[in-house]
Amino acid sequence: xxxxxxNLERQIDELRAQVRRAATSGxxxxxxxxxxxxxxxxxxxxxxxxxxxxxxxxxxxxAQAGSILPAREQVHQALVLLAVPSAxxxxxSVHTAVFGGDLSSVKLTSLxxxxxxxxxxxxxxxxxxxxxxxxxxxxxxxxxxxxxxTWPLARRVVGPLSARVDFLRVGIALAHQVERMSTxxxxxxxxxxxxxxxxxxxxxxxxxxxxxxxxxxxxxELSVHEDADLAHREEAAERARTQLDETxxxxxxxxxxxxxxxxxx
Amino acid sequence: xxxxxxxxxxxxxxxxTIAALTSxxxxxxxxxxxxxxxxxxxxxxxxxxxxxxxxxxxxxxRGNVFESIVKANGAAELIRLLREMLDLSLPEVAYxxxxxxxxxxxxxxxxxxxVQLLREAxxxxxxxxxxxxxxxxxxxxxxxxxxLEPDLIAFQIAGRFHIVEIKSFPVIxxxxxxxxxxxxxxxxxxxVMAMRDFVASLGHDxxxxxxxxxxxxxxxxxxxxxxxxIDVRKxxxxxxxxxxxxxxxxxxxxxxxxxxxxELRPDSTGARTRPVGELDEALKHLEPRYAPxxxxxxxxxxxxxxxSQGRTEALGRSVQEQLGGIEFASEVLSLAAGxxxxxxxxxxxxxxxxxxxxxxxxxxxxxx
Numbered sequence: 113x114x115x116x117x118x119n120l121e122r123q124i125d126e127l128r129a130q131v132r133r134a135a136t137s138g139x140x141x142x143x144x145x146x147x148x149x150x151x152x153x154x155x156x157x158x159x160x161x162x163x164x165x166x167x168x169x170x171x172x173x174x175a176q177a178g179s180i181l182p183a184r185e186q187v188h189q190a191l192v193l194l195a196v197p198s199a200x201x202x203x204x205s206v207h208t209a210v211f212g213g214d215l216s217s218v219k220l221t222s223l224x225x226x227x228x229x230x231x232x233x234x235x236x237x238x239x240x241x242x243x244x245x246x247x248x249x250x251x252x253x254x255x256x257x258x259x260x261x262t263w264p265l266a267r268r269v270v271g272p273l274s275a276r277v278d279f280l281r282v283g284i285a286l287a288h289q290v291e292r293m294s295t296x297x298x299x300x301x302x303x304x305x306x307x308x309x310x311x312x313x314x315x316x317x318x319x320x321x322x323x324x325x326x327x328x329x330x331x332x333e334l335s336v337h338e339d340a341d342l343a344h345r346e347e348a349a350e351r352a353r354t355q356l357d358e359t360x361x362x363x364x365x366x367x368x369x370x371x372x373x374x375x376x377x
Numbered sequence: 378x379x380x381x382x383x384x385x386x387x388x389x390x391x392x393x394t395i396a397a398l399t400s401x402x403x404x405x406x407x408x409x410x411x412x413x414x415x416x417x418x419x420x421x422x423x424x425x426x427x428x429x430x431x432x433x434x435x436x437x438x439r440g441n442v443f444e445s446i447v448k449a450n451g452a453a454e455l456i457r458l459l460r461e462m463l464d465l466s467l468p469e470v471a472y473x474x475x476x477x478x479x480x481x482x483x484x485x486x487x488x489x490x491x492v493q494l495l496r497e498a499x500x501x502x503x504x505x506x507x508x509x510x511x512x513x514x515x516x517x518x519x520x521x522x523x524x525l526e527p528d529l530i531a532f533q534i535a536g537r538f539h540i541v542e543i544k545s546f547p548v549i550x551x552x553x554x555x556x557x558x559x560x561x562x563x564x565x566x567x568x569v570m571a572m573r574d575f576v577a578s579l580g581h582d583x584x585x586x587x588x589x590x591x592x593x594x595x596x597x598x599x600x601x602x603x604x605x606x607i608d609v610r611k612x613x614x615x616x617x618x619x620x621x622x623x624x625x626x627x628x629x630x631x632x633x634x635x636x637x638x639x640e641l642r643p644d645s646t647g648a649r650t651r652p653v654g655e656l657d658e659a660l661k662h663l664e665p666r667y668a669p670x671x672x673x674x675x676x677x678x679x680x681x682x683x684x685s686q687g688r689t690e691a692l693g694r695s696v697q698e699q700l701g702g703i704e705f706a707s708e709v710l711s712l713a714a715g716x717x718x719x720x721x722x723x724x725x726x727x728x729x730x731x732x733x734x735x736x737x738x739x740x741x742x743x744x745x
Contacts (some may be wrong), residue, residue: 199449255474272471275451282450310453312460312467336467 117164120157127153152284184227185220186211187242188260195285196278197245197259197268209299210289224258228363235358243362246346247272251356253364261362265352271344273337280334283307283314287327378497380385383640387414391521395516396563397674398619399612405629406663407476407675410488412519412623415639417676423641423649424656425682428676443545447593447602453528455541455593458604459531462591463539469507476511484524488513490729492575498532500582507532516571521625529593538586540568540577541593548594548603556593558607565590566612588613669693701726 122361134143158277181189191198198206207215211247215257227241243262244253261269270278285306290296301318304326308315314329315321352361390411398411410417421428447454451472459465475491491512498509509530515522529541542565546557568588573583589606596603637659641649662679667685669692671678685691687706703709704724711717712727713734719727 272473275472276453276470277458279453280452309451310450310457312457333467337470338470 114164117157117160120153120160124153125148125158138285146246159372164227171220181213183215184223184242186213186215187220187223187258189238191242191258191260192214193285193289194282195267197254197257197262197279198282199256200258202282203258205299205303206286209297221257228359231362232359241362244266244362244364246348246352246361247346248272248274251348251352251360251364265361266342266345267354269345269348271341271348273341273344276339277334277341279307280311280337281310282331283330284334287323287330290323297361380521381409381413381639382415382639383638383642385416385640385643387521388416390518390521392525392527392564392567394516395523395567395620396560399615400564400674400691401666401668401671402615402619402622404666404671404675405675406660406665408623408626409629409663410639410677412626413639414519416519416641419649420639420656420700421676421680423651423680424660424680426677426679428679440543440545440570443595443600443602444543447543448510448529450718452510454602455508455529455604458593458602459591462604462606465507465531472510474510475513484513487511488515488524495530495532495575496579499538499576499579499585506711514571514575516567516574517590518694525568527565527572530572536585538572539589539591540565540586542568542604543590546594547604549597553594554618560663561592562590562609563612563616565592565607566609566616569609570613570616618672629663637662646649664686667691698728699726 120195131143131146131150133148156334165307170241183294186207187203189211190226193210194202195207200220202216202299203220206214209211224244227243231241236270239262243257243259243261245257246252246269247254248269251269257270283304284330286300286307288299290304293300301321304323305315305318307330308326309329311326311333316327394411398407400560401407410420418428439651442697456465456470460467473494475487475494491509491514494509495512509532510528510530514525514527516525517523527540528543531539531541542561542563544557546553569586569588572586576586579599588608588610590609591604593602593604595601608661639656639659640651641656642651643649665677665681665684667678667681667690671681675681682691689700689706689709690697694707700709703712703726708717709730712719712723713730715731716732
């Protein structure tokens with residue numbers, strides 16, 4: 113295929129040279145004929161090129177969907193749906209499944225750093241910041257979790273029960289999301305199944321999964337842990353408010369750690 | 378002991394090397410090297426017989442991926458398995474990750490934090506934590522403290538601690554490779570032992586650490602975890618015996634020439650300057666007992682195999698048993714060919730060997 117194209121290109125070059133010679137030698141009739149030939153030849157070349165590249169163009173088109181928003185907005189969008197501090201991997205898979213797009217977890221890491229830098233240089237300049245979740249015991253950044261600054265502080269603090277509680281909450285959020293969709297897509301259903309499979313009585317099998325049942329089952333288990341978890345979180349949030357400054361409330365402090373461990377020992 | 382090792386730092390044991398202690402209890406060489414904390418890998422390399430095994434980066438990556446799947450979302454998958462298998466009650470979901478303490482990963486900090494949390498859990502019957510990921514335990518091996526890191530400890534399943542071991546070898550049609558299960562069992566037994574020592578040091582009954590460990594593996598060809606209970610009582614007994622033996626080496630050490638040392642004398646650049654011949658001589662005082670199984674657990678195995686060349690024991694235990702006390706392969710051959718009359722003890726083996734020899738020459742005829 114490319115060989116044919118190269119052939120065409122050679123012929124086109126030759127034709128161009130002939131057109132130039134005819135035009136400079138003062139033979140307008142011959143030049144016009146040659147020009148028509150040239151245009152025909154170029155059209156053939158265009159068609160051949162289109163045939164060669166067409167499949168790539170087709171595959172490229174859907175990948176561009178959903179990526180109009182900047183990465184920061186996309187992360188925010190996914191986190192608003194999840195409504196709990198989440199791992200970058202989950203943020204990416206939720207965003208890809210529900211909104212479509214080309215978010216990557218690598219981008220997320222640098223994003224959080226940028227947010228902190230931006231907040232430090234001009235605090236509260238943005239309506240929201242992507243920030244850290246804090247651990248309940250030492251109030252330092254919880255490993256591998258992203259949160260939104262507009263959430264109440266208690267939601268951004270994670271205690272020992274929070275992993276399970278947040279897991280159930282995400283399950284409920286995803287179930288509601290599936291309910292809202294007229295035709296749920298396979299990635300969203302698969303994501304929901306990952307949750308339903310690990311919640312008691314949520315769904316017997318992938319095919320028999322009903323979002324309403326999943327939500328009810330998750331809510332039932334949630335009611336077991338919710339109060340204890342909330343107590344942990346609120347107590348820690350209260351402590352954080354008295355101990356930490358604005359920046360550390362959002363992004364956690366690592367300086368604090370050294371001092372606290374030193375006093376521990 | 379320190380003399381044998383020389384001025385080098387003693388190598389650190391881990392669950393895997395402690396488990397390996399039980400695989401060839403009769404090997405005096407291994408016992409001395411392990412008790413002295415000699416770096417067997419470096420020693421074998423210096424002798425020109427480097428260990429034929431190591432950690433494959435692919436296996437490690439696979440193991441880590443599977444473990445992170447099992448532990449994702451507060452170990453959601455594991456909670457399901459424990460609920461199905463051990464009737465873990467609904468409120469028991471607290472999850473403590475101990476692989477770092479407030480961003481710090483030093484062994485000491487982690488150990489202190491692990492002790493603190495586990496002590497609380499053992500003391501109060503209340504819900505004070507259920508799952509502890511990567512706690513750092515300490516075990517005394519040959520007089521030295523060794524840090525051990527079980528994948529997970531689950532507590533408050535009927536008031537007992539369970540060790541959870543996550544392995545990435547598959548369970549296909551509810552069957553896993555017996556060798557790998559055995560290795561996992563003995564490794565978990567090391568953790569059970571460390572945990573029991575710890576609980577006992579707090580003044581609790583060591584029996585609250587269950588001898589049933591939970592082994593989590595991928596099911597069939599998927600990433601879906603499945604779990605099984607493994608009773609490690611037998612492994613615990615063997616381990617305990619081996620660790621005690623590690624401390625009682627007087628019978629072996631008594632016959633060693635004084636001043637025996639296996640040090641490699643590294644110079645300031647780390648290059649080993651000890652002459653290989655001298656080291657060879659020193660090593661000969663420590664009698665090995667080579668068996669083909671050594672190849673997969675001991676760094677010295679290639680070297681020992683070389684030494685035991687021509688001996689029947691190098692062919693494995695079953696062959697050795699059948700040959701009943703004949704030590705060298707050349708003797709076996711001469712008995713089979715009938716060129717040497719068997720002694721009273723060798724008669725039975727000789728009869729068998731001659732029959733085998735006859736069959737072989739009949740089958741292969743002239744080509745044999």
